[in-house]
Amino acid sequence: MTIVLAAAAAALFGCGTFLLLQRQLTRVLVGLALLSHGANLVIILAAGGRGAPTFVGGDEDRALLDPLPQAFVLTAIVITFGVTSFLLALAYRSWLLTGDDEVQDDVEDRLIVTRWSVSEELIDAEEAALAAHAEDVARREMDEEAHR
Amino acid sequence: MSGLLALPIALPIGAAAVSIVVGRWRAAQRVIGVVTLVALVADAAVLLARADSDGAVVGQAGGWEAPFGITLVADRLSAVLLLASLATLLAVLVYAIGQGGVERNHVGFHPVYLTLTAGVSAAFLTGDLFNMFVSFEVMLTSSYVLLTLGGRRDQVRTGMTYVVISLVASVLFLTALGLIYSSAGTVNLADLATRFTQLPVGERQALALLVLVVFGIKAAVFPLFFWLPDSYPTAPTAVTAVFAGLLTKVGVYAIIRTQTVLLPPGDRPQVLLLSVAAATMLIGVLGAIAQNDIKRILSFHIVSQIGYMVMGLGFFTVAGLGGAVFFVVHQIITKTTLFLAGGLVEHRTGTGNLDRLGGLVRTAPAAAVLFLVPALSLAGIPPFSGFIGKFALIDAGLDDGWWGVVAVSLLASLLTLFSMTKIWAGAFWGEAEPVGPGHRLPGLMVGATAALTALGLAVAIFAGPLYALSERAADDMLQGTVYVQAVLGR
Structure with a gap:
């Protein structure tokens, strides 16, 4: 068993x-x-x-x-x-x-990986997306705080 | 006697319950949180004084003698780490109250912060492996909630990784517990110390290694650190600061405790620990250099600094382990201060991205000073506490002729300085960049950061007595019999 x-x-x-x-x-x-x-x-x-x-029934032969x-x-x-x-x-x-x-993948990690292998335009685009995302988050936080 | 021991676990849990009941009144929640933590700091100070003068304070829950009951132990090592952790938790709570905002004003923040406190205290004080598992779970579950309290998209993404990794570690811990109980028939640490000597060498080492992997994940040593730099930066500053200062250090404490208690001298994985330490130091700092955001840089440095602590343990000498204990205390305070100072910058400007920061030394001089002191301490510049800790560790390594790992630690230290100057040059010097609509810095935030900075300076000023205490703690650990005698009374 x-x-x-x-x-x-x-x-x-x-x-x-x-x-x-x-x-x-x-x-x-x-x-x-x-x-x-x-x-x-x-x-x-x-x-x-x-x-x-x-619980019960233990003796010398059978340990509990x-x-x-x-x-x-x-x-x-x-x-x-x-x-x-x-x-x-x-x-x-x-x-x-x-x-x-x-x-999901991490945006910053992907940025570091692609830095060595991909064209500059793509990096610029990713960085712009990242900045937009950060701004978006910041704005939402501000909104929420203002809302409170 | 045992009341003092139970207090750091029972009081915060009780206070958390009350804090939920008065959830409508944020002011009441804040008062409860601060009063509880002030009481606990006092309690931990008394415990440390007693443990240092009269030997380890031991309590048996419900009067059940060890190894059958639940044992709480405060020896020098646990007491000094408990005191440093609780003082840090108090400062961060004040900082969080000052910062305000959605996540700190969430009804759940204060109760969960208090259960986190209970989990950290229990992990330091518990005398058996199974309760260590339970306290780790209390601590981690609280940290899951704190990490994802905002419910934002990036928090959910990194929260998933963090929770899944922690759960895998917990499952491994459970498996290790089952195997240890099968072979030794006990989970009481003091009892394990005696019974493990009767096990075959291979079995003993395999079990200790499994435990090392489990706590290695919690402490974020190479190659098990990958989850940390990803998940920590997304939490609000106050939460990240507590995670950075405490959670990984609890893992390091568990590694120190188990590796010294479970394995008798001569059987300890010296070369393994030192190689892991070297890799952790180097890879952590290299990761930090590649990053471009204050919180992410600092998160990689957490990993790098863990390597120094593991290195001190790996020497398995009084000098090395004493240095490691001193270094853990220094790290708990300094690392938290750095994150709080980074948070001041973020709060002031709305971003932590170095490309979009500059000239803060003129626009926010308080944040600049409060960042500079712990940053220099982290890099190991005299006369700060980081220098003393690193000096003690390197001195211990040279005594035993471990040239390789000492060289790596010096290199990592140099790279740490480079990385700190990168933050300094990017955020504080240079042209003032136009930043988004920021906030003024509340006095409580600056005050809490300044208090922790002062505490870090105090560690450097009173380094003599503190290092002597660390050496006494290390001596207790390495002899092994001190702990066993205190708990089992034989």
């Missing part, structure tokens, strides 16, 4: 890692959920072998199951649950703002 659980944990880690490398945030989210399930299984495995009694890993897992599940719901809200916000939940 321990082998089965270990194999299940391995499968969860594998699928979770694959999904984590996708571009859509919802897939990443499912991937993270799978990964945390895998981690929880690993902790459960630390509790001891199959069929050990939990260690309850501490169960407590760990319970805490971990609650924490993962909270953070996952936060990520869901973030994905929704991203969908509201951009129309999809793909993880």
Whole structure:
């Protein structure tokens, strides 16, 4: 049984890692959920072998199951649950703002990468876009402050 | 005794709850936040005094003896870092109150800031690995909220990267916890220190390495730093300043704690840590040079400076680790001050882009002075605290003949100076550029930045006693038995 659980944990880690490398945030989210399930299984495995009694019935032949890993897992599940719901809200916000939940590139990073390989006009255009974006953000902030 | 230990965790959580209840009245929220943090700074000062004079202060939650209960420990290392962190948190809160604006006036800002405080304190004080996981989660979840509180497009974009990376680190941490519990049967750090010596060498090293990767992501060491320079600059200044000053340093603290407690001398990954440190210093500073925005430049410097701390740990000598502890204290204060000063510039002019700044030394002389002092300190110019920290680290490295990493650290220091002069020349000197409609600088913002600058100068002035304290802390850590005896009483 321990082998089965270990194999299940391995499968969860594998699928979770694959999904984590996708571009859509919802897939990443499912991937993270799978990964945390895998981690929880690993902790459960630390509790001891199959069929050990939990509260009563322990004697010289059969040691009681260690309850501490169960407590760990319970805490971990609650924490993962909270953070996952936060990520869901973030994905929704991203969908509201951009129309999809793909993880976007960073404008400044792209600028540095293209600086060595692309023509000057393109860089100028990107820089203009960046400046316009910054101004846009600043203006919106000012508006919001004025609005308050 | 244990009341003093529980206070930095319980008080901010309670205050956060009250702060939500009085959410309608911003003034009440501000008073609660400031009063709580002032009380905590006093508490941390008492803890430090006790830990230094009578040895580590230990508390067992609910009277359950270690290793079965939840243990809180304030030894010299945790107490000095706790005090520096709480003082910084207080200054930044005052700065945020002065700045105002949409995000700082959000009803959620003060409660979440207080839970962040609780998470940071708990991470420093906890005596077992599982509670370290929980406190990291409290701290990180608060940081997710603070980072994305504005809900702007760029915040959502970088928030995603930040949350996903942190979650991956947390999952790895959980896995490491499961494996450590399977092999050692405990998660109490003091108990682990004794049980790990009975494990086979390979198993012990593999587990310690896994923990190192986990905290390496949190502390942003090479090659696990990529998420940091991308996500930090998009948050509002006050939030970025706290992240820069504290979150990565909590990761460094966790690395120092686990690597000294889990592995006995002779078994420690010296060459690995020193190589990682060298790469972190160099790549961080090179990244900074390529950037053209104040906050982004400073964010890359966070990475670079983490390398110095890891280098000090990597020597595994009293001098090296003492230097690292001193350097962490210096960084918590100086880095935060730099970000606050950068924020003053942004607040005044509306931009942090060096191409569009200039002549601020005439138009905003206060911001210029408040930027110059921590910038010179960061670059390691005497007589500031950065010089003393770097001198101690390099001296420790030369004692043991680690020429290579010392040379890299000197080079990185030189490049740091170059990068600081780039900001100085771009933003403060030169022709005054026509800037967008900016704001006047509120007195509270300038005052908070000035107070932190003064604290940074105090670190340099009282470097003697502080360095002696750091060395005593390092001695405790390296002996290992001091911590175990304090917690387990044997």
